[in-house]
Amino acid sequence: MISSAQNPKIKRIRLLQTQTRSRKKEAAFVVEGIRLVEEAFQTGQVPELVIYTRDLDERGEQLVGRFHEKKVVCEEVSQEVLKAASDTETPQGILAVLPLHPLALPAECDFLMIADEIRDPGNLGTLLRTAQAAGANGLLLSPGTADPFSPKVVRAGMGAHFRLPILNCSWEEINLITNNLTIFASDMEGDTRIWDADFTQPLALILGGEAHGPGEHSRDLADIWVNIPMSAGSESLNAAAAGAILLFEVLRQRTKSRPS
Amino acid sequence: MISSAQNPKIKRIRLLQTQTRSRKKEAAFVVEGIRLVEEAFQTGQVPELVIYTRDLDERGEQLVGRFHEKKVVCEEVSQEVLKAASDTETPQGILAVLPLHPLALPAECDFLMIADEIRDPGNLGTLLRTAQAAGANGLLLSPGTADPFSPKVVRAGMGAHFRLPILNCSWEEINLITNNLTIFASDMEGDTRIWDADFTQPLALILGGEAHGPGEHSRDLADIWVNIPMSAGSESLNAAAAGAILLFEVLRQRTKSRPS
Numbered sequence: 001m002i003s004s005a006q007n008p009k010i011k012r013i014r015l016l017q018t019q020t021r022s023r024k025k026e027a028a029f030v031v032e033g034i035r036l037v038e039e040a041f042q043t044g045q046v047p048e049l050v051i052y053t054r055d056l057d058e059r060g061e062q063l064v065g066r067f068h069e070k071k072v073v074c075e076e077v078s079q080e081v082l083k084a085a086s087d088t089e090t091p092q093g094i095l096a097v098l099p100l101h102p103l104a105l106p107a108e109c110d111f112l113m114i115a116d117e118i119r120d121p122g123n124l125g126t127l128l129r130t131a132q133a134a135g136a137n138g139l140l141l142s143p144g145t146a147d148p149f150s151p152k153v154v155r156a157g158m159g160a161h162f163r164l165p166i167l168n169c170s171w172e173e174i175n176l177i178t179n180n181l182t183i184f185a186s187d188m189e190g191d192t193r194i195w196d197a198d199f200t201q202p203l204a205l206i207l208g209g210e211a212h213g214p215g216e217h218s219r220d221l222a223d224i225w226v227n228i229p230m231s232a233g234s235e236s237l238n239a240a241a242a243g244a245i246l247l248f249e250v251l252r253q254r255t256k257s258r259p260s
Numbered sequence: 261m262i263s264s265a266q267n268p269k270i271k272r273i274r275l276l277q278t279q280t281r282s283r284k285k286e287a288a289f290v291v292e293g294i295r296l297v298e299e300a301f302q303t304g305q306v307p308e309l310v311i312y313t314r315d316l317d318e319r320g321e322q323l324v325g326r327f328h329e330k331k332v333v334c335e336e337v338s339q340e341v342l343k344a345a346s347d348t349e350t351p352q353g354i355l356a357v358l359p360l361h362p363l364a365l366p367a368e369c370d371f372l373m374i375a376d377e378i379r380d381p382g383n384l385g386t387l388l389r390t391a392q393a394a395g396a397n398g399l400l401l402s403p404g405t406a407d408p409f410s411p412k413v414v415r416a417g418m419g420a421h422f423r424l425p426i427l428n429c430s431w432e433e434i435n436l437i438t439n440n441l442t443i444f445a446s447d448m449e450g451d452t453r454i455w456d457a458d459f460t461q462p463l464a465l466i467l468g469g470e471a472h473g474p475g476e477h478s479r480d481l482a483d484i485w486v487n488i489p490m491s492a493g494s495e496s497l498n499a500a501a502a503g504a505i506l507l508f509e510v511l512r513q514r515t516k517s518r519p520s
Contacts, residue, residue: 122382126498126500129494129497129498129501130497130498130501132491132493132494133490133491133497134490134491156498158496158498163493195512195516228508229511229515230393230394230395231392231393231394231395231511233392233423234389234393236418237390237504238389238390238416238418238500238504240386240498240500240501240504241386241390241500241501241503241504242504243501244497244498244500244501244502244505245504245505245508248505249512251491252455252509255455255489256455
């Protein structure tokens with residue numbers, strides 16, 4: 001049992017929790033709590049390390065047992081050590097260190113989302129979760145967007161990290177990847193209401209950041225500007241809320257246009 | 261100039277920032293930052309007190325001048341005092357104490373949202389902002405929902421508090437207020453896809469909490485259960501994202517059904 005927060009394994013976890021640089025250098029990130037670690041197992045992730053406390057419930061114990069069978073290193077730690085390793089105030093008894101190798105985009109993409117400087121980790125995580133639920137092929141993150149593998153984003157993503165390709169891109173790469181797609185950007189001043197736009201064609205949706213909306217690079221890239229109609233007195237929506245409305249409008253139009 | 265955080269006015273602000281009980285007892289709440297305080301002015305709110313620091317920019321100074329003209333008490337404070345009064349790490353130079361008297365619902369409501377134990381302040385604030393943008397008549401909060409006038413909810417609401425009626429209700433009151441409306445609740449197992457539901461009729465939408473979805477009282481109240489279709493592997497959405505999708509599906513259907 002690990003009972004010291006100075007243990008090198010624990011110190012490494014703390015670095016992975018707090019530093020984007022460490023996550024990049026070590027190509028690893030951390031997920032916490034039974035629900036997320038269970039999702040990691042179900043989607044075939046192989047942790048480098050799992051740590052857990054003795055007071056884990058039955059569901060948690062089974063989970064540790066399953067990782068054990070797969071030869072994953074599972075170490076019991078004291079409550080204090082888990083707390084030291086955790087990003088949350090009240091850790092849920094289990095935490096896994098996972099290799100960070102992003103899922104690849106499918107060969108043919110017809111539904112991508114581009115996050116243009118989404119800086120709020122909660123918004124980015126919610127966006128990941130929503131994009132996966134809407135059936136997007138992947139999320140491209142522009143320079144200046146929050147680190148998608150930081151603890152807050154991972155928590156808000158609720159497992160989307162295991163199912164949705166998430167790529168940090170330069171604008172040149174975004175341009176290349178979306179080359180064959182119609183690019184829609186959303187803005188108060190967009191000409192076309194989202195309900196009137198044709199989202200059944202192969203497309204990428206640009207979602208602009210909280211402060212300034214789509215930036216200069218997005219303006220160069222966008223083919224069609226759309227707006228989300230709003231009632232009087234409203235100027236903007238939360239980025240994750242706007243993303244949800246856009247993503248599910250795509251799903252609605254595509255579901256409707258398919259023969260049932 | 262107030263230069264002590266022990267000043268009774270400042271101590272009162274801290275209580276209003278931190279305690280639901282104080283906000284209720286004093287019927288007052290706090291908004292921070294130029295943008296929100298400006299919105300308060302524009303929507304005709306009359307603060308009990310405005311405090312500001314000397315380094316306010318021109319826009320902020322004009323705002324203080326306007327409140328001054330309206331005989332609102334405006335007090336300069338030191339940076340330290342503003343920081344002590346503020347709920348944020350980096351206060352933006354101005355803060356206002358506003359009377360808390362909820363806006364009344366219109367006599368005829370045809371679009372209400374019911375928040376059933378939404379506990380996350382960020383989600384609740386985003387929901388308020390989105391409900392106002394979608395043109396809802398008001399938001400009814402069930403027992404167990406977060407305090408809508410807490411600092412985090414106010415920040416995430418981005419001014420919706422000044423435009424949208426927000427009512428803390430018992431379930432009996434919710435029942436009474438929504439008596440003439442068709443009540444839709446959303447759930448994975450709902451029979452009807454949101455796109456197939458008729459949201460043009462006078463309605464109330466129930467949005468369930470992050471942990472358990474719509475609860476027992478919602479189950480008693482709901483007339484029609486709808487689902488938000490999702491791609492394989494997704495089980496749920498963030499509450500604020502689900503709310504945004506539902507609210508804007510109502511707006512979409514109603515806009516489409518109106519002669520243009």
